[in-house]
């Protein structure tokens with residue numbers, strides 16, 4: 001009998017397993033494919049590897065202004081893929097090492113819940129008993145029923161696009177969310193003609209509108225069709241409507257990036273009475289489902305589809321099992337778009353502050369006012385830092401950053417929000433000079449000045 005059995009070895013599952021094992025729980029981790037889940041094998045890490053390759057290409061090609069002489073700069077996609085695969089493999093070994101170190105038993109196979117304390121492995125028929133179970137089965141691409149998508153070799157999800165062998169001449173991206181925009185950034189940097197078709201009136205709908213406008217200026221090779229509903233696809237022709245007009249775009253490849261759905265089918269949820277809907281498994285603040293002893297974490301809960309959210313949920317579930325309940329500050333979960341430049345943020349956007357009726361103050365600082373940004377990007381570089389604070393108290397409520405290092409900077413703001421820091425606290429913090437992070441200090445100073 002295990003103390004804890006975890007279904008799914010993605011960042012939710014393996015981080016929970018590591019914590020449980022380290023705390024002395026007899027733990028088993030059941031994974032049907034590769035350790036690391038979507039994030040390591042088909043998500044976060046492979047995309048960041050390819051985006052880094054594209055950034056290196058961009059630097060090599062466009063650095064004559066910095067005095068760099070580089071001729072015959074080209075891009076070798078198979079080599080970029082090989083680099084990605086090599087390092088994904090190394091990281092997978094790292095997870096296996098961690099599981100071993102914390103005495104987590106890794107079981108290869110598809111787990112199905114037979115009861116709240118029993119999991120059957122489909123492939124072998126083996127039955128495993130555990131006092132507690134965490135479901136961390138993640139999510140898979142959701143392909144909408146657009147006529148002409150199914151069986152169309154031009155249409156790919158992110159899973160398949162991550163292992164193509166030749167660069168397409170053109171790419172249509174259906175869906176302007178994070179996954180769509182990261183691929184748009186990658187391919188357009190390499191000179192592929194990219195069209196993003198988004199049903200809403202703007203890409204990246206969770207992001208501050210003003211900052212999206214600034215970020216979009218950097219997507220130079222990308223054409224945007226916004227407020228556009230895809231009606232059908234035939235071969236490489238995407239037909240979409242924008243109000244009264246119907247338009248088409250031709251592309252060699254079509255990325256279907258219209259969201260991801262939780263893996264809730266075929267894992268025994270109905271049989272044991274776990275409550276779920278199409279958004280995912282319902283959980284409380286301690287990640288408990290409605291069935292005693294059964295927890296759910298990560299993408300399968302539909303609470304947040306980010307690797308670090310899955311990890312945080314795993315931590316909370318294990319702490320709850322260990323009797324030391326913790327909770328997640330959902331308002332302090334950061335997000336990052338790894339385009340070039342990067343965009344990152346945490347907390348409320350200005351529109352959200354307005355919708356909540358918050359009396360707020362804001363400051364937006366253009367990135368080119370920053371020394372490091374200017375010498376690296378030049379006067380035509382696009383970026384900004386925007387802070388939102390509560391007017392009466394100066395408490396930081398939200399931040400959005402657009403600049404090449406935004407993803408490395410945002411954790412500080414997450415820390416600030418989770419500790420209820422104020423604009424005064426930020427102003428009294430010493431920021432290293434010269435860094436792009438000083439944009440945040442400048443924004444904080446501007447707000448401090450305005451609230452007196």
Ligand SMILES: Cc1cc2nc3c(=O)[nH]c(=O)nc-3n(C[C@H](O)[C@H](O)[C@H](O)COP(=O)(O)OP(=O)(O)OC[C@H]3O[C@@H](n4cnc5c(N)ncnc54)[C@H](O)[C@@H]3O)c2cc1C
Nearest residue numbers: 008010012032037038039043044111138298299305306307
């Ligand atoms: C292209 C792309 C880029 C992304 N980039 C980022 C990023 O930069 N940053 C970020 O934070 N997030 C990113 N994400 C999202 C991130 O990958 C997910 O939020 C994260 O992987 C969720 O972790 P998880 O543990 O909940 O599930 P998953 O990582 O999906 O892992 C679930 C695991 O469960 C296994 N499984 C499923 N059913 C069973 C079963 N019955 N038995 C055994 N095993 C089972 C699956 O094989 C899988 O390995 C990206 C996603 C994609 C698709």
